[in-house]
Amino acid sequence: MKIAEQASAAPSLPRWAASTAALVVAVLALSSCGVSTIPERRKATMTLDQAKAQVDAYLAEILAKLPVKPLASSSGDFFDSHCDVNDVGPHGRMQTDREYGFGDVPLATKTEASNAFRTLLMGKGFELASDATSDQVKLKNPKDKFIAVLDGVSGDSRNLSLNVSTPCVWPQGTPSP
């Protein structure tokens, strides 16, 4: 992870134009996502259980291809959390992820693991995510929006880990009434 040393991520010009052009609407919209996002969020999704099963399926496939085995102590439970909590809604969607740690792995093994990870998932349609850092291979499936990260792949890192996370889903597949 690299944190920018200067303020280089200031809002772009079109955003500022929007802000000054529509003051009242803008303030009202502050609490929310864009209007078009709300119907998008209301769409049916896979259930949370299905999402977890998909995470485990991805993890199983990845682990089968990696040259290292996760540490026994590192197989954590799913980490569920709520989505959209500071937005007007709709509320109730959740996302989850699961992680495995491998400890301090030799660089050659990390490289081999990175290649295997990339080859497997890109073969399944995953694409490189634009916000990956130099210490990780971050891949996102454009179809189901799942993200898989092999983190700590550089020589500087003393822990290799694998994480797969889901997009936001309705726990029962559809918005609660």
Next chain:
Amino acid sequence: MDIATLYNANINNITIAKNAYDALSTAFGRHVDSWQHEVADRLSASHWTGPASDTAQNRIKELGSELQAAREELSFVSKALANAAERFALAQSHLISALDDAKNAKLNVAPDGRITWDNEPTSPNFAGTGAEARAVAVSNRITAALNEAVQADQEISARLSHLAANASSGTGLNAATAAQDQAADTARENIPAPGTDPNSVKQWWNGLTEAQQQRFTDAHPDQIGNLDGIPAVARDRANRVTLQQAKQNLQFQLDHLGPEPPEKIAGMSGAVSNPAHDEWERKKTLLQEQLNGVNAIDKRLATKVDERNPPTYLLGFDTKGNGHAIVAVNNPDTADNVSTYVPGTGARLGSIGDDIERSDRMVASANSANRKAGDPKTTSSITWVGYDAPQSIVPDAMHDTYARNAEERLQGFEKSLRATHEGKPFNNTILAHSYGTTVVGYALRDKGLPVDNVVLIASPGVGVENARDLGVDPSRVFAAQGDDDPIYRAVPLAADKFGSNIGNYIGTADGLIHNPDHHLIHGRDPVVPDFGARMIPTSPGTGHSDYWNPNSYSLEAMGEIIAGKKS
């Protein structure tokens, strides 16, 4: 102290002694009053003048003071004896309870404390499986009860010895001595007021014995649990009691809310809304919401501890207004890195579950940063809903009153973290989201906070034009704003700032301004270059709620800062 001594102690004798001292003290007081009226006052009114009179009057005045001091000293003996009776009775009750439980569990407790039991399944006295664990638990309780009695004995003995020495040496006749003893007595009996400097509170707490601390916690869990300067473990213990009380109370209120009034009532021109129904609905919603928050905290406190679910400490709790709670993931008093997360608009007891999830994620992210660096340091993340947050964007969050009202509470809490921390100084981060950043900015600007890092996520302004005005090293001020976050639209309503935005926009578009500026409703946007903060990168599509998404750029960066991995 052995089991028999405590078990057989006739504590009533201490109470009898205390009553005798009360009688003595009362009689002495009557004599002092009588002496004052019959001797001192009469002599003063006798019109006797001259050098001999002056000498006599002065001595009588001194004597009056000495008698008053002696009267007070006697009352302190009585208080010490009352305290002794109370504490020995408490220790004795703990011992008896442990022994009763041992008996019910078919465990035999010997006079020296050894515990034996029958391990033969066919025996009528078979203690059952798991007898050893029960025996250990009983043994610990017996030891704790004996220690409690020993501590009480030592402390009461010291107090009585001090008073006896005062009496025999004559220093007890000194008004200053009596005043000192009174101050010590008051300090022992009274919990410092809210807002007392946390370092003083910590000093007061440290001056108490474990039994006294327990007594205050048992008697006033609501005060101890919310008092800055009390160590995290003690606050947690007290607040867990208050939480359970609140749970029962909220459920009771819900159950006794009464029948739902009709939604509409007849008005002059047809059916109109029934105010009684609106009030009933408002109360029901508030109670149900608070109960949801209590249940979320309760569930997190009870979660089995593992790597993903570190232990949780309840550092503050009440149901006043929308309710408040302060929940720490991991113990901040012992962690190497501590972060306080201040949520923004909508933060309240009822919604705290979501914010605790964020704290959990930040701890996991910081742990990950530490593991990658091969650093064994530990991290605690605290969700601080210790203020009355605005509950609506319009109009609540447009006002800075909520931030101003939170300044002292936040400062008190941050000072408390420093006061109660054990061991080496810790890396302290204050991290806020949305309106929470305004709270943090105002507190930093107006009160100062003892923090090392400031992280401003999705801020509508923090009350200053530049990071250096926050009173911390500006190189340790970080800010983030997602590309899909509408917070940048929270522009100021003041004409000058609004005009400044327009002028800057036009100037930038014309190529006349090369250093874009932007103001928001509570100050300059912390992500513009002139503010001087360091940028936290965000993942594409980051909206107002998305900074803590798993595998996001921003979550990883937060973990690095909290873990002290960003130099």
